[in-house]
Structures are given as C-alpha cells and as structure tokens.
Amino acid sequence: MTAYDTIVIGAGLAGLIAALRHAEQGQRVLLLAKGYGTTHWTAGCIDVLDAPETGDDPSAAIEALTVCHPTHPYASAGLANLVAALDRLRALCEAANYPLVGDLRRNVRLPTAVGALRPTCLLPAVMAAGDARQLPRAGSVHGTLVAGFRELRDFFPPLLAANLAVQGYAAQGAYLELPPTGRKRDFTSLTLARLFDQPEFRAHVGRQLRRLVKQNGYSHIALPAVLGLEHAPEVVRDLQAAAGALVFEVPTLPPSVPGIRLLRVLERAVIQAGGRLQIGAFVTQAKGRDGRLESVSTAAAARQQRHHAERFVLATGGIAGGGLRAEPSGELRETALGLPVRAPEHRAAWFSPRVFDGAGHPAFRAGVAVDRRFRPLDLADGVAYTNVVVIGAALAGVDPVREACLEGLALATAWAASDIG
Amino acid sequence: MGAGDFIERSLTQSLDHCIKCNICTTVCPVAAVADLFPGPKYVGPQAQRFRRADQPVPDVSVDYCSGCRACNMACPTGVHIAELNARARAQIVAEQGLPLRNRLIARSELIGRLGNGPHAPIANWALRQPLMRRTVEYALGIAREAPLPAFSASTFRAWFRRRERQMQPARRATQSRRQVVYFHGCATNYYEPHVGKAAVAALERNGFEVILAKQNCCGLPLISNGDFATARRYHEANVRKLLPYVRQGIPIVGTSTSCTLTLKEEAPAILGLDGPDVRLVSAHVYDIFEFLCELADRGELNTDFRPVECMLPYHPPCQLRAHRIGLPAVDVLALVPGLRLVESHADCCGIAGTYGLKREKYQIGMDVGAQLFAFIRDSGSDLALCDSETCRWQITHGSDVATQHPIEILAEAYGEE
Ligand code: SF4
Numbered sequence A: 001m002t003a004y005d006t007i008v009i010g011a012g013l014a015g016l017i018a019a020l021r022h023a024e025q026g027q028r029v030l031l032l033a034k035g036y037g038t039t040h041w042t043a044g045c046i047d048v049l050d051a052p053e054t055g056d057d058p059s060a061a062i063e064a065l066t067v068c069h070p071t072h073p074y075a076s077a078g079l080a081n082l083v084a085a086l087d088r089l090r091a092l093c094e095a096a097n098y099p100l101v102g103d104l105r106r107n108v109r110l111p112t113a114v115g116a117l118r119p120t121c122l123l124p125a126v127m128a129a130g131d132a133r134q135l136p137r138a139g140s141v142h143g144t145l146v147a148g149f150r151e152l153r154d155f156f157p158p159l160l161a162a163n164l165a166v167q168g169y170a171a172q173g174a175y176l177e178l179p180p181t182g183r184k185r186d187f188t189s190l191t192l193a194r195l196f197d198q199p200e201f202r203a204h205v206g207r208q209l210r211r212l213v214k215q216n217g218y219s220h221i222a223l224p225a226v227l228g229l230e231h232a233p234e235v236v237r238d239l240q241a242a243a244g245a246l247v248f249e250v251p252t253l254p255p256s257v258p259g260i261r262l263l264r265v266l267e268r269a270v271i272q273a274g275g276r277l278q279i280g281a282f283v284t285q286a287k288g289r290d291g292r293l294e295s296v297s298t299a300a301a302a303r304q305q306r307h308h309a310e311r312f313v314l315a316t317g318g319i320a321g322g323g324l325r326a327e328p329s330g331e332l333r334e335t336a337l338g339l340p341v342r343a344p345e346h347r348a349a350w351f352s353p354r355v356f357d358g359a360g361h362p363a364f365r366a367g368v369a370v371d372r373r374f375r376p377l378d379l380a381d382g383v384a385y386t387n388v389v390v391i392g393a394a395l396a397g398v399d400p401v402r403e404a405c406l407e408g409l410a411l412a413t414a415w416a417a418s419d420i421g
Numbered sequence B: 001m002g003a004g005d006f007i008e009r010s011l012t013q014s015l016d017h018c019i020k021c022n023i024c025t026t027v028c029p030v031a032a033v034a035d036l037f038p039g040p041k042y043v044g045p046q047a048q049r050f051r052r053a054d055q056p057v058p059d060v061s062v063d064y065c066s067g068c069r070a071c072n073m074a075c076p077t078g079v080h081i082a083e084l085n086a087r088a089r090a091q092i093v094a095e096q097g098l099p100l101r102n103r104l105i106a107r108s109e110l111i112g113r114l115g116n117g118p119h120a121p122i123a124n125w126a127l128r129q130p131l132m133r134r135t136v137e138y139a140l141g142i143a144r145e146a147p148l149p150a151f152s153a154s155t156f157r158a159w160f161r162r163r164e165r166q167m168q169p170a171r172r173a174t175q176s177r178r179q180v181v182y183f184h185g186c187a188t189n190y191y192e193p194h195v196g197k198a199a200v201a202a203l204e205r206n207g208f209e210v211i212l213a214k215q216n217c218c219g220l221p222l223i224s225n226g227d228f229a230t231a232r233r234y235h236e237a238n239v240r241k242l243l244p245y246v247r248q249g250i251p252i253v254g255t256s257t258s259c260t261l262t263l264k265e266e267a268p269a270i271l272g273l274d275g276p277d278v279r280l281v282s283a284h285v286y287d288i289f290e291f292l293c294e295l296a297d298r299g300e301l302n303t304d305f306r307p308v309e310c311m312l313p314y315h316p317p318c319q320l321r322a323h324r325i326g327l328p329a330v331d332v333l334a335l336v337p338g339l340r341l342v343e344s345h346a347d348c349c350g351i352a353g354t355y356g357l358k359r360e361k362y363q364i365g366m367d368v369g370a371q372l373f374a375f376i377r378d379s380g381s382d383l384a385l386c387d388s389e390t391c392r393w394q395i396t397h398g399s400d401v402a403t404q405h406p407i408e409i410l411a412e413a414y415g416e417e
C-alpha cells in the first residue's frame, strides 16, 4: 500500500547499492527480487576492469574506454561515480568490520580455486595475502601451502597448488583434518564458515597449520573462502597468529561465502537506512502510461501484488543473473519489464564458433540499450519509460564477465543513475 | 489433461530450472542446525530425480524439511522446492503409513473439539503435568517441553452465535452493505477466541458485516504430515462451504496466516487440486492485514485510531512470507499514532506448525528459533507480535515473552477492550 519513491528490482550488487543510495537520500525504497543471485555466485571481490593494456591500471583503462567506446556504460557513468560508489562501499564494509582493500589504479591478481590468476580491483582484506605479486616464486626458501578439507566438495588443494607451480610459484597442497564438530554428513562452504566463527574450531585448524609451517617453512597459506561468516577478519588473524604465516582465502564454487558477507553488509545497511527488501518477489508485469512506468506486479499466492512508485531501477542482471532470458522462439527477452533487448539478430550469431574466442560471444553483450541518463530505449532509440533507469549487467554493449567489470559496472551505473533525476 | 497433471508438470518443469547453485541451502534454517538434513537442493530437486511412483523412496531425510519455504523465496530460478518436499513426504507416508503421533497432531480440529468446553481447565491442567507430558512423549512422541496451547472454555463460534442473537436488529441493519466471511481456523475457535473477537471488531469498525460461514480445518497439518487423502477431503469440503459466498463476490478473510495460505495456494498446489471452484475460492481469500491494506490503498480504511504508545518486536512468520505480499501488518499498524513495529529479520521460529512438537524434531526447532528468541528477549518488550498461532506459542515458549496477533493491537487502537 505504501507509495514508494523508488522501487529497485534485483538483489545483486547493483540493486543493493542503488537501494541504499536512494534510501540514504531520504526516499522510501522497496527492493523486489525473485531470489538471491550474483552475490552467492561471485567471488565477493570488486572487479572493475581487466586492464592489460594500461599496466593493470583499471582507472586508466576506463579513461581510455571512454574515448574509444563512447557507448560503453562506463563512459556514461563516468569515473567520478565509480570512485564515489567504491568509497561508499568501502566505508560500509569498514564499519561492518569487514574491510576491503585495493586501489583503483592497480589491479591485483588472485588465485582461483583451480589456481588460475584472476584480476580484481577491490578485495576483502582476508584475501589480500593472495596477491600473486607477493606469493613466493619457485626456488625461494618459502612457499605457499594450499590447504583444505576433503569434506568440502569442489576444492582440491593439490590441483590448485599444481597449477600455481606450473606458473612458477612454490606451492604445495595438503588436506587438513576436520576438527571435531558433531556433524557427520554434509558440509557446504557456509557450514564451514559458521564453524570457523567458533574459536575452538579455528584453534584446532591453527594447530595443524602451525605443524605444517614448522615442517616446511611456508610463508603463505591459502584456504578456501570459508573462514567465518560473521568474524572473518578475526578468524584470519587467529589463524595467522597460530600458524606463523600469512593466511588468505581463495573463493570457492557457489555458494560464495565472501559474496554472502557482502550481501549481509548491504542488506543491513539498506534496512537501517529505512529501505525495505522483498525477496521471493517475481516481477511479472509492468504497467505504464504516456511513457511512464506506473506500477509493477509481483507473483503472490492466489493473485498479483501491485507496487506503485515514482521511479524504478532495473537491476536484474544479464543472461547469468536471469535478467535476460532466451526464449524457445530464439529471442532474448528482458524478464521483468519486457523492455526491448539489443541482441544479434539471429540466434546463429549469438556465439562465436570458438568457445574461448578472445573477443567473447556476442550474446553476452546483449542487454537493454539506454540513453546517457540510463533510461531504457526502445528499438527506434526513443526513451521507453522516462522514470526507469537500467543499471548493471542488464545493460547492452558490455560483456561484464569477460571484461572483468561485473561489480565495478554495477556500482558505477547504480551511482550515476541515482544522481540523475 | 487433468488439473493434477498440470500441477505435476509445473513441478517437474521447475525441477529442470535448478542450476544447482545451492542458494536455497544457504537460507534453509533446518540445514543450518541439523546434521540430519542435507538441505533443500539435495532433498528437493536433486533427490526428485530418483523418485518414481513405482519405486521405493530413495531418501527419507526429506522428512526433516519443516516446510518453511525459505528456500522457495531465495531460489533465483523459481524451483518449487518446498512443494516437492511436501509431496515426497506424502510418498513416504503412502508407502510406510502415518505414525499414530502424526495422525493425531494433524487433526487439530478433533483435538480442539476434545479439549474444548467446560472441562477445558481440567484438560489444560492435565497437559501441564510433567508426568502426563512424559507419558505423552513416551507413548506418542510429542516432546514433553513442546509448547501446547491451552484450550478455551468456550469456542469462538459459540461466542459469535451468542453475540449474534443478542445484537439489536438495528445495529445489524446498518451493517448490511458490505460483507466478509471470517475464516477463523482451528486455533481461534478452540484456543484463542480473543483473536477472532479482535478480527470481528476491526472488520466491523470498517463497516463490514462479518459472516460466520460453515468451515472446517484448512488441512495444513495433514498436508505437512503427509496425509494427502484426508487433506483433499478437507479442502474440498471447505470449497463447498465457501463457494456460495465467493460466488456473490464476498471475500474470505482469515487471521491464521497459515490457513489463508493453505486456502489460497498450498492445498491446490500441493494436493494437485484445481478447477474453477477451487480457483474461485482461492482468489477470494485474504490474510486479514492484506485485506485491510487494500482498504487503505483505496482510502477506505477507518483510521480513527487512538494512540498506542509503544514499540513492539514483530516476527513475520514463514507462512506469511510465503503469501509474498510484503508486510501488510507493518504497513497498516504504521498508521496507528505512537505505535512502531520492529521487524525481526530472523529466519524462522522453528515450530513450523506441528514440526517442533515432535520428539525427534523439538531440539531442531528450538535451535532454529534461537536467533528469533534472542531478538525478542533483547528487545526488552513484554509483548511480541506474530501473525501465526503456532509461532506465537513457540516464541513465548522460547523467549518467555507474551505474544499477540497484530489484529489484537489494531482492535485496541480502535478502542476495543
Ligand atoms: S536455489 Fe534453486 S536453483 Fe539453486 S540449487 Fe536451490 S533449487 Fe536449485
């Protein structure tokens, strides 16, 4: 019944930060999302842009992009909005005792769960010691211990270590014994994170790490990113103190604990700022008049629930996030508001014949086209709704995963679009 | 194609939407505390691949699902996990039979009828005796500590009928323009008539004539204990009884948020009941605050409130969240001067209807609820609000704080005693 100033659709980073911004501006904000998503899938780092051509400087790469690809969403958002959004996020995380580190002028490469090195810009402090520049190279007196638990599926220390070794790093893998927990059956990343929040559990792990460090002189220890849900910095500090080596987290397969930590920080902030979240709300219908969106409806038991607002923010993501969907008819559809999607004309042109084509696949650049104020355009380049903005991976003309800009794009466009009245 | 086939197909298709992300597992309150329960993804879309009508049940751990639906709310692809689990449990029951205990607690109406009446004080006294509770636990598997409600000496229906007879014809005449059917459910009728009285008061203050239609238990306890055959009979009986009213466009309003959810969606979807009558009834059912909220939207809500100066902790129960209608009680009560609700943001109280009563699940229920109990206790308030009766009993049991249905506060704001 409440008439909202702004309704945000989507609970990924873009939607959450947009909801927070609007709520902090004193607006009445409702965030609708069909469920959780990217926060649970992604690594919990802030990728801004892969920048091999500018010496790993993403800010310089964005400046360059603005000149040579003026239609790229970063060009419309502008660097200043990215900086402001990053600052806000950093302050939030800092206040929540989950600090982020990093520098917009320098990307860091972090090992993934298979030992590949992945560029990112801001990262949780608990991953900082994984910066590949700092990891001991082969032949040095030190080395990196990659440790894990057999009980955690899909995280293989020997594989990770072997792939680091191939790239010239001194690394060895080992399985640790799971401390006694009373649990016998199933361990997800989140189960382990909750266990690490308990001091006795991590003390037991710390003792095992200490033995291994003493035997082999490791200077670094990589562990799966399950080192606490609520108290990660404390867990890492305790483990480092016990082991006598630097400890860092390596993101796991979903569910991503670092992503969930970010989600919790942001959710709490939105609520504290007076915003409301309604998760489990599928937007199924949009009603507009005279170029304005008047309401959206979400699926509810026995009927639809109508929501009215002055302004709407679409932050539903791209193909992976579920904001775009391929129909059996061979069309890509924007799922919430039914906005026109810019995509290759024929299905045959969606994918390059080579899976690992350096230029990526055209389908992943599909999305909603917007004007400079992030308002959605129809296929004749007219503004479809004057009171709607589209942000994040739902936007056309960017392949966020391949460009390694998923989170930066979300933040910059959310911030930019919320400044434009 | 029959209605059942259609629902079956939508469940099967939703299975194919699972992308194995495990988001559901991260929000499942039972998986968080119970080693025995591997979580929604495993017992739901994963195990479903191995469930066939003509084959034995592959995995009984699904019985530990409390049916709270937190998983459905979080799943990004719309898999109907809780429904799959409910059906899987029914398959186990069909194969292995329903234990006596479950058969008993699923019949809330029967129990209510037995304990209700002039002998209620004796029944209540007996159920408070440790020896009695130990015997009940031993014989029936109902945890001795579990929160059982107290029977009322007189039913809500009896009160309503008495009042109807006493009411002056003049007052009735002025109310005849707008009508609603009140669905009270078993809890209000046998244990908490005061909730029904508050609902009647609030509806009448808004100019509605409240009709006490014939009705029976919504059947949710049967659904969640896997006795689908009886549950189907219950729902069909309710549809028959309510149909004459909804055909005239009269809405059905309930205070038990789990009853209204069952009438709207649970019974049709889980039991595979469909058809124009079932749908018509479903489309006319409202949770009471949803109904009042819609009145407010149209500017028709009576907002002649007197101030209620307090801040109260409020827990939107899982069953209310499963309506997917936001927080109508918060929205309506925000209009009462002085009153502020503080939302719990806790997952679940752990009771999940009859789940937390069971000997083998009592502790799981208490562990699930721990976060909520702490929130309620820490609020410092001596009263907490919640829309579901079993959750209220559990909250009081776990936190020692008294509980009310939000409609009782609204009635108070209207000046009702
Ligand atoms: S959240 Fe949904 S899609 Fe993800 S594993 Fe659970 S059922 Fe499957």
Ligand code: SF4
Pocket: B027, B028, B029, B030, B031, B039, B040, B064, B065, B066, B067, B068, B069, B070, B071, B072, B081, B082, B085
């Ligand atoms: S309904 Fe509740 S208890 Fe059952 S699997 Fe889903 S989240 Fe877990």
